[in-house]
Amino acid sequence: MRLLGIETSCDETAAAVVEDGTKVLSNEIASQVDIHARYGGIVPEVASRQHTLSIIPIISAAMKGAGVTWDDLDGIAVTSGPGLAGSLLTGVNAAKAISFARGLPLISVNHLEGHIYANWLSGALPEFPLLCLIVSGGHSDLVLMRGHGNYTMLGRTRDDAAGEAFDKAARVLGLGYPGGPAIEKAATGGNDTVNLPRAWLKGTDDFSFSGVKTALLRLSEEGKIASAADAAASFQAAVVDVLVTKTIAAAQANHVRQIALCGGVAANKALRQTLLARSALPVLIPPMLLCTDNAAMIAACGYFRFRDGKVADLSLDVVPNLKLTEN
Numbered sequence: 001m002r003l004l005g006i007e008t009s010c011d012e013t014a015a016a017v018v019e020d021g022t023k024v025l026s027n028e029i030a031s032q033v034d035i036h037a038r039y040g041g042i043v044p045e046v047a048s049r050q051h052t053l054s055i056i057p058i059i060s061a062a063m064k065g066a067g068v069t070w071d072d073l074d075g076i077a078v079t080s081g082p083g084l085a086g087s088l089l090t091g092v093n094a095a096k097a098i099s100f101a102r103g104l105p106l107i108s109v110n111h112l113e114g115h116i117y118a119n120w121l122s123g124a125l126p127e128f129p130l131l132c133l134i135v136s137g138g139h140s141d142l143v144l145m146r147g148h149g150n151y152t153m154l155g156r157t158r159d160d161a162a163g164e165a166f167d168k169a170a171r172v173l174g175l176g177y178p179g180g181p182a183i184e185k186a187a188t189g190g191n192d193t194v195n196l197p198r199a200w201l202k203g204t205d206d207f208s209f210s211g212v213k214t215a216l217l218r219l220s221e222e223g224k225i226a227s228a229a230d231a232a233a234s235f236q237a238a239v240v241d242v243l244v245t246k247t248i249a250a251a252q253a254n255h256v257r258q259i260a261l262c263g264g265v266a267a268n269k270a271l272r273q274t275l276l277a278r279s280a281l282p283v284l285i286p287p288m289l290l291c292t293d294n295a296a297m298i299a300a301c302g303y304f305r306f307r308d309g310k311v312a313d314l315s316l317d318v319v320p321n322l323k324l325t326e327n
C-alpha cells in the first residue's frame, strides 16, 4: 500500500511517498529556514505564503522521486495539527483537493504522532510497550505507547519546550537561528564548564527548561560569559542530562521494552549519544533527516491509522492545538 504524505505544520513544506508505512520511496522537503532566519524566528504569515508557493512543486517532486502516478497511490495522509493554522491549511486543502479529484481516502495525522512514527522508517520495527520522548520546537513529551494509536501522556514541559530553549539560548549567545543546530555546532568547540541549573521536578515525568535558559540570560547580562562555546556546551549538557535521566527513569518505572527518541531535537548528537550510552534498554532513533519535520513520518503514521480504519472526510479542518490523545 502506497500513501502520499503531506506536512505543512510549521516552516517546512514536505511531501513523501511511503510503502506499507515502513519503506520511504521519496521524501521531499522545501525548507524556509533561510527566509525566516533574517527575522530570527518563524513569521506565520510568511510561512503560509511560502507553503502556497511550494506545495504543488514539492508534491510533484515526491511523486516523481518515487516513480509513481496518481493511479499507484492508495491514499493521502496529511498533518491536521498541531501547528500554525495558516500553514496547516495549505497542506490540508491540497490533500482534500487530491482526495476529491482522485477519489482517494484522506487520512488525518497528528504531527506529534508523525514524529513518533519516524521510528517505523529505520528498518527494525519498534516493540510495545514503548516509551517515546518527543522533543521538538513546541513539545517535550514523555509518552507511553502500548500499541498503535494507544498513547498515555506521562509528562510534558511546564514551560519552554526543549527546542524552544535551544532557540532562545542561541539568541542569548548571539549564535543565530535555528538555535538547536547553532548551539550544537558551537558546543563542539567548548567544554561543560559553566555551572547551570537542572530542574528535576522529582516525583513527576514533567520537564522545565525556563530556569536553565534564564540562568544563561542572567550570566550574559552580567557579562559573565567568557566563551560562547563553553556556554553552549554547558547549556546542551544541562538539557541533555535532564532529558536522558528522566526518560530512563520513566522507562524503568513503566517496564517498557524499548525507548524511541523523536522530534527535531532528536537530531542533536549529544542527546542521541548520551541516551544510547546510558540506557540499558534498546533505544530507537530515526536518521537525522527523519527527526526534523518531514512528510515520510506523516505517511508512515497514516498507514497504521488507515489500517485501523481511521479515515477522514472532506469536512476535515485544521486544529492548531491538537493533542496527541485527541486525534
Ligand code: KG4
Binding pocket: 010, 135, 136, 137, 138, 139, 162, 163, 164, 166, 167, 178, 179, 180, 181, 184, 263, 264, 265, 266, 267, 268, 269, 291, 292, 293
Ligand atoms: O520537530 P521540529 O523540526 O519542528 C517542530 O515540530 O517544532 O523541531 C524543531 C526544533 C527547533 O527548536 C530546533 O532548534 C530543534 O528542533 N533542533 C535541534 C537540532 N536540530 C533541530 N535542537 C538541538 N540540536 C539539534 N541538532
Ligand code: ZN
Binding pocket: 111, 115, 136, 137, 263, 264, 292, 293
Ligand atoms: Zn515537528
